[in-house]
Amino acid sequence: MVQPRFVRPAQSSPSSDAVEPNSSNLYVANCGPAVGLSHDAIAAVFSDFGEVKGVYAADESGVRVIVSFADPFSAKSALEALSGRPCPDLKGRSLHIRYSVLQLASETQVNDCVPVSLVDTELNIPGLFLIPEFVSVEEEQQLLAAVDARPWIGLAKRRVQHYGYEFCYGTRNVDTKKRLGELPSFVSPILERISLFPNLDNDQSSLDLDQLTVNEYPSGVGLSPHIDTHSAFEDCIFSLSLAGPCIMEFRKYSVSTWKASSADAEKLGDSSCIKKALYLPPRSMLLLSGEARYAWNHYIPHHKIDKVKDKVIRRSPRRVSFTIRKVRNHPCRCNYPQYCDSQQQR
Ligand SMILES: O=C(O)CCC(=O)C(=O)O
Numbered sequence: 642m643v644q645p646r647f648v649r650p651a652q653s654s655p656s657s658d659a660v661e662p663n664s665s666n667l668y669v670a671n672c673g674p675a676v677g678l679s680h681d682a683i684a685a686v687f688s689d690f691g692e693v694k695g696v697y698a699a700d701e702s703g704v705r706v707i708v709s710f711a712d713p714f715s716a717k718s719a720l721e722a723l724s725g726r727p728c729p730d731l732k733g734r735s736l737h738i739r740y741s742v743l744q745l746a747s748e749t750q751v752n753d754c755v756p757v758s759l760v761d762t763e764l765n766i767p768g769l770f771l772i773p774e775f776v777s778v779e780e781e782q783q784l785l786a787a788v789d790a791r792p793w794i795g796l797a798k799r800r801v802q803h804y805g806y807e808f809c810y811g812t813r814n815v816d817t818k819k820r821l822g823e824l825p826s827f828v829s830p831i832l833e834r835i836s837l838f839p840n841l842d843n844d845q846s847s848l849d850l851d852q853l854t855v856n857e858y859p860s861g862v863g864l865s866p867h868i869d870t871h872s873a874f875e876d877c878i879f880s881l882s883l884a885g886p887c888i889m890e891f892r893k894y895s896v897s898t899w900k901a902s903s904a905d906a907e908k909l910g911d912s913s914c915i916k917k918a919l920y921l922p923p924r925s926m927l928l929l930s931g932e933a934r935y936a937w938n939h940y941i942p943h944h945k946i947d948k949v950k951d952k953v954i955r956r957s958p959r960r961v962s963f964t965i966r967k968v969r970n971h972p973c974r975c976n977y978p979q980y981c982d983s984q985q986q987r
Pocket residue numbers: 854856864869880881939962964
């Protein structure tokens with residue numbers, strides 16, 4: 642059987658162990674088989690506070706365990722009653738207890754289900770281009786310093802900044818009437834370089850990019866599969882990777898997914914979809930245009946470790962991306978109506 646993996650929950654402050662984190666699992670130090678206390682003996686003591694689903698070794702030490710309750714209230718009562726006090730039924734040992742959460746298998750798994758390409762041409766997706774080393778190491782540092790000097794907006798798992806127009810995650814669109822202002826001057830060299838981008842047959846006006854979303858992903862955090870809303874943005878979507886690499890997976894579903902929530906799209910999983918994956922190194926620029934932009938979902942798997950051409954690559958502590966787009970002011974008239982919110986029959 643696969644041993645469940647538990648980790649410390651994300652905390653907002655060092656003292657937040659006192660706050661209920663809604664976890665049913667406790668990390669208990671200073672007891673275990675190495676000091677003559679069996680998992681059954683530990684379970685018996687903790688079951689005074691509620692139903693114990695299991696006791697697991699927290700690590701190889703033999704003196705640290707995870708006690709998993711059926712509900713968070715039992716875990717809270719046990720923590721409050723037993724933590725920091727000698728426990729007569731466990732040989733008088735003082736237990737050090739904190740909350741723990743079950744880590745999703747996907748966060749510890751190696752992403753190796755879809756072979757990962759290193760070059761765009763290998764994917765054979767029309768309109769998809771990857772330019773490695775689009776910015777220098779020095780420029781990368783300057784761009785990171787510029788965004789780190791500005792306020793971040795905290796989402797559930799990552800942080801973002803919006804410039805030009807705010808992207809609204811509820812509607813997956815922008816409010817074209819609410820312009821925030823010009824794009825900041827630190828992106829000007831990037832915009833200039835984009836205008837010289839090879840392989841672009843779009844007219845120059847679609848390159849008047851006016852919206853920037855900066856995403857900061859901690860290691861193991863990804864992005865659910867989605868197609869950027871057709872009616873929100875023009876054809877060309879640029880994404881600059883900084884600070885760390887990631888894998889981007891591309892999925893083409895045979896059914897329309899524009900109305901499905903991104904979580905639903907993720908659940909659609911293997912059913913009737915083609916999957917391809919590309920390694921995005923730091924400092925590279927990705928362009929999604931045409932079929933790649935309109936018909937393929939892009940997705941960053943929620944993994945800490947990726948397998949790229951038989952090499953195991955650990956994601957760095959953060960990846961920062963600059964997604965640069967042009968807001969659309971008229972309905973989309975692309976050639977992919979099944980994926981297009983502007984062209985759906987209502
Ligand atoms: O982080 C990235 O490279 C992609 C971000 C993205 O897909 C989006 O903001 O729509």
